[in-house]
Amino acid sequence: MTITSLPSSDGHELTIVIAGRFDFGAHQEFRNAYERVSSTPKSYVIDLKDTTYLDSSALGMLLLLRDHAGGDSAQIRLLNCKPDVRKILAISNFEQLFQIA
Template sequence: MSISVSINNDNDTVTIAIVGSFDFSLFNDFRAAYSNLAEHYALYVIDMSTVEYLDSAALGMLLSMRNAIEQDSKIQLKGANAFIKNILMISRFDKRFDIQ
């Protein structure tokens, strides 16, 4: 599996780490990573430090996540390489997500 989930209850944070290609093949696993959680968290960190490729399906999955979780929760896209960060900025994801 190319997705792992870790929960830090002390910080009210969920970290979803993605490895390799972030594309449509991860659709079900990515959705399960945040929708199958027993409770609501203040911060969801998407660790993209080992993502090598991102396609339009991944962008759609991130938007679906933003719409599915509580509006007062923050989503942080963290560790993306310069190429992927540029795609996120061109797509204006900085308006809906905290890009680190």
């Protein structure tokens, strides 16, 4: 599991790339990815193209990011979801909380 944090050149958007299993073992690394940036982004992109698995703790981590980013006004996109990942997000009704593409 690898988590990479990539701020945009203007600092307005933060892309977090998650590779491998997104589970409780990623908790601290995921949190560091958005808390340890020099500026506060206006929007977030979570790139799941290389995410092979996610569990309920990963869903919880996404909710913590949403709270950190402003709750209902947060702009967070979940991109490049594989079918299994997208199914878990759909079952959890996350399309009502995040933009999923």
